[in-house]
Amino acid sequence: MSQYWSPLLAELSPYVPGEQRSGKRIVKLNTNENPYPPSKQVMQAISDVDGTQLRRYPEPASQNLRDALAKYHDLDSSQVFVGNGSDEVLALAFMAFFTNDQPLVFPAISYSFYPVYCKLYKIPFVAFPMSDDFSIDWLEMPNEVGGIVFPNPNAPTGLSCSLTEIESLLANNPNKVVLVDEAYIDFGAQSATVLIDRYPNLLVTQTFSKGRSLAGMRIGAAFGHEDLIAGLDRVKNSFNSYPLDVVAEAAAIASLNDETYHREHVNKIIASRDWLTKQLEARDFNVLPSAANFIFAAPRHIGAKQLHEHLNSCDILVRYWDKPMLQDWLRISIGSAEELQLLINSIDQTSGLKGDAR
Amino acid sequence: MSQYWSPLLAELSPYVPGEQRSGKRIVKLNTNENPYPPSKQVMQAISDVDGTQLRRYPEPASQNLRDALAKYHDLDSSQVFVGNGSDEVLALAFMAFFTNDQPLVFPAISYSFYPVYCKLYKIPFVAFPMSDDFSIDWLEMPNEVGGIVFPNPNAPTGLSCSLTEIESLLANNPNKVVLVDEAYIDFGAQSATVLIDRYPNLLVTQTFSKGRSLAGMRIGAAFGHEDLIAGLDRVKNSFNSYPLDVVAEAAAIASLNDETYHREHVNKIIASRDWLTKQLEARDFNVLPSAANFIFAAPRHIGAKQLHEHLNSCDILVRYWDKPMLQDWLRISIGSAEELQLLINSIDQTSGLKGDAR
Numbered sequence: 070m071s072q073y074w075s076p077l078l079a080e081l082s083p084y085v086p087g088e089q090r091s092g093k094r095i096v097k098l099n100t101n102e103n104p105y106p107p108s109k110q111v112m113q114a115i116s117d118v119d120g121t122q123l124r125r126y127p128e129p130a131s132q133n134l135r136d137a138l139a140k141y142h143d144l145d146s147s148q149v150f151v152g153n154g155s156d157e158v159l160a161l162a163f164m165a166f167f168t169n170d171q172p173l174v175f176p177a178i179s180y181s182f183y184p185v186y187c188k189l190y191k192i193p194f195v196a197f198p199m200s201d202d203f204s205i206d207w208l209e210m211p212n213e214v215g216g217i218v219f220p221n222p223n224a225p226t227g228l229s230c231s232l233t234e235i236e237s238l239l240a241n242n243p244n245k246v247v248l249v250d251e252a253y254i255d256f257g258a259q260s261a262t263v264l265i266d267r268y269p270n271l272l273v274t275q276t277f278s279k280g281r282s283l284a285g286m287r288i289g290a291a292f293g294h295e296d297l298i299a300g301l302d303r304v305k306n307s308f309n310s311y312p313l314d315v316v317a318e319a320a321a322i323a324s325l326n327d328e329t330y331h332r333e334h335v336n337k338i339i340a341s342r343d344w345l346t347k348q349l350e351a352r353d354f355n356v357l358p359s360a361a362n363f364i365f366a367a368p369r370h371i372g373a374k375q376l377h378e379h380l381n382s383c384d385i386l387v388r389y390w391d392k393p394m395l396q397d398w399l400r401i402s403i404g405s406a407e408e409l410q411l412l413i414n415s416i417d418q419t420s421g422l423k424g425d426a427r
Numbered sequence: 428m429s430q431y432w433s434p435l436l437a438e439l440s441p442y443v444p445g446e447q448r449s450g451k452r453i454v455k456l457n458t459n460e461n462p463y464p465p466s467k468q469v470m471q472a473i474s475d476v477d478g479t480q481l482r483r484y485p486e487p488a489s490q491n492l493r494d495a496l497a498k499y500h501d502l503d504s505s506q507v508f509v510g511n512g513s514d515e516v517l518a519l520a521f522m523a524f525f526t527n528d529q530p531l532v533f534p535a536i537s538y539s540f541y542p543v544y545c546k547l548y549k550i551p552f553v554a555f556p557m558s559d560d561f562s563i564d565w566l567e568m569p570n571e572v573g574g575i576v577f578p579n580p581n582a583p584t585g586l587s588c589s590l591t592e593i594e595s596l597l598a599n600n601p602n603k604v605v606l607v608d609e610a611y612i613d614f615g616a617q618s619a620t621v622l623i624d625r626y627p628n629l630l631v632t633q634t635f636s637k638g639r640s641l642a643g644m645r646i647g648a649a650f651g652h653e654d655l656i657a658g659l660d661r662v663k664n665s666f667n668s669y670p671l672d673v674v675a676e677a678a679a680i681a682s683l684n685d686e687t688y689h690r691e692h693v694n695k696i697i698a699s700r701d702w703l704t705k706q707l708e709a710r711d712f713n714v715l716p717s718a719a720n721f722i723f724a725a726p727r728h729i730g731a732k733q734l735h736e737h738l739n740s741c742d743i744l745v746r747y748w749d750k751p752m753l754q755d756w757l758r759i760s761i762g763s764a765e766e767l768q769l770l771i772n773s774i775d776q777t778s779g780l781k782g783d784a785r
Contacts, residue, residue: 071654073604073628075526083664089486097483106478115674116474120464123678124640125455128447153511153645157667164547168433189522189665246431270431282482285673287511296429306441307547309515315643316473316674320481 077191084185087388096408099386101224101253101363103282104405105337107320108330111283114323115316122315130302131313137322138290142262147295150302151321153312155252155276155289158301160186161308162272162291163218165300166246167192171215176205178394180220180250199394203357203365204228207238218248222258225388225400227359229258239268246297248272253361255280255335256342262292269294279362280335281324288313288321338362342403348413352420367397370420383415435549442543445746454766457744459582459611459721461640462763463695465678466688469641472681473674480673488660489671495680496648500620505653508660509679511670513610513634513647516659518544519666520630520649521576523658524604525550529573534563536752538578538608557752561715561723562586565596576606580616583746583758585717587616597626604655606630611719613638613693614700620650627652637720638693639682646671646679696720700761706771710778725755728778741773 070079087100135149152158163186167173172193175183187194197209203226205219217238222229239247249261251273261273272293278284291301305312324331346356346364355367368376377389377399388400428437445458493507510516521544525531530551533541545552555567561584563577575596580587597605607619609631619631630651636642649659663670682689704714704722713725726734735747735757746758
């Protein structure tokens with residue numbers, strides 16, 4: 070606290086990201102990073118950026134990337150927005166569409182950055198209760214809402230919503246923006262981008278950080294009706310004209326162009342997720358069915374907090390929240406086969422269970 | 428305009444950056460870009476980033492870059508903040524320190540993004556009148572202020588303030604943050620960073636876009652008392668945890684490490700500025716003494732608007748504002764020697780003057 074801080078600043082509750090501890094032996098399963106590097110075409114695109122591109126400002130709209138994304142998703146370029154990671158895109162969307170008097174609503178268990186944005190922009194919000202099985206209970210949603218946001222698949226549960234569910238939400242709230250945060254969409258859930266032409270109130274955000282192995286590069290996107298995209302551009306151009314650097318744009322376009330690599334590695338992660346789920350179920354964990362690149366699992370033979378501490382002491386990082394409903398659970402990112410085996414070995418140290426799972 | 432836009436969104440007046448027209452023959456002197464590419468060490472650092480760094484999130488604070496900047500400026504790391512270009516850093520600073528009831532003040536002629544940020548964050552502001560010679564007339568500043576911001580050197584005039592002037596401003600406003608926007612500091616003015624240890628109300632912003640040839644990479648920084656830096660971190664962590672990508676951080680550190688290249692190329696730009704000033708003065712232009720990588724010049728033999736149009740038709744881009752006080756002037760970025768010669772040739776087409784300047 071300082072006399073120079075604005076009243077707003079003093080009231081903020083900043084987001085706390087997962088720990089970025091580094092070191093050769095660290096098994097990092099705490100921030101849902103991709104275990105595989107980006108494709109060689111991406112690395113080549115980065116090396117190919119030349120000094121003239123760097124000394125010049127980027128084209129402010131990153132139009133080449135918007136065009137590539139439009140083609141990839143079978144949309145018009147006017148339906149595409151890009152930014153400095155999907156966190157930035159979400160923040161700009163909150164400012165553009167949710168700074169009104171009625172509360173923004175989101176499920177009580179969802180991305181913990183949502184209430185942080187709300188405090189930043191003084192947006193009233195209601196985090197409505199989940200079902201006991203962690204699914205989103207839309208009947209719990211207040212009647213008068215200023216907007217709706219939720220992750221699909223959800224985090225940290227990994228559970229997904231069907232397109233039918235999303236479509237009824239859009240149809241029932243035609244005057245409010247419904248923001249579907251698809252950070253983890255590559256790993257099995259159905260993207261709502263196919264609904265964009267029919268629902269002018271739908272905004273979908275995605276990221277290159279998870280399925281495309283570019284968390285270090287900070288690239289996010291939004292898809293929606295051109296009026297929503299124009300709104301995002303107005304906020305962007307009132308905040309930072311050039312949020313995406315030329316290297317990031319080149320890397321993103323190269324990633325979209327190497328679909329074979331993308332699909333192959335996403336499928337590997339899905340196969341590892343299935344393997345890990347079976348291993349943990351065989352060790353009597355409760356594991357939610359995940360459509361993401363992480364699983365949400367509750368050990369029964371040991372407390373989750375205790376297991377988190379044990380794993381931490383073995384240099385295996387997973388995410389734990391000491392909060393209502395979450396305190397019995399761990400969120401575990403899908404790492405490489407080797408990393409997941411180390412995780413299982415470490416879990417086996419905490420019980421007599423061993424070797425009875427394939 | 429759309430029914431989904433928030434009331435705030437509808438009222439914004441977004442910033443309009445200089446045109447990023449591209450093409451082989453374009454002479455681009457409109458966005459104050461560096462005519463020289465970044466050093467080979469920077470290019471190497473970019474190529475050296477590996478797939479593991481890209482698949483992982485950046486360290487959220489970009490601590491390695493903060494440490495390198497602290498060393499470079501002889502400050503403590505706790506006095507350094509970094510972000511996605513100095514536009515982002517300025518936006519976060521406005522939110523952190525200027526969202527209060529008293530007006531933020533800045534000179535009427537200064538960076539045209541300042542009033543845009545104010546509208547975004549609903550900050551009252553007063554743009555106080557300049558002296559007739561375009562210098563900042565601090566006597567025109569209102570008595571009750573919520574904060575002060577100005578560029579040094581100023582844009583688009585290129586005129587600089589002395590450290591004595593800045594110090595008296597800091598001493599006379601001990602309870603308000605004074606933000607010195609040093610985007611163009613490399614080209615001759617004295618940096619206020621040397622005052623940071625003595626004035627807890629001083630915040631200085633800088634960029635890698637101009638002197639360091641990295642406009643395409645989006646890297647900005649702020650320097651100030653650790654309480655101000657902590658405030659910026661609170662806003663950053665409520666907006667976007669990871670604003671700087673790993674490639675940008677590596678490029679920035681490499682740039683700081685190649686001081687010889689930096690100084691050599693800054694000196695070349697200063698020499699070109701002196702050459703261009705003489706050429707234009709010989710052609711009867713009024714040229715303000717510039718401490719930046721651009722000059723602000725008023726032709727006398729032709730209207731500035733008309734000359735702007737002529738240059739544009741020759742694929743030579745310079746910046747013109749059809750606004751009070753500015754309408755007789757052009758802002759011309761210091762390009763390469765070849766580009767500046769093309770500019771002079773094109774200007775000579777508009778008059779009988781030729782060859783009488785060295």
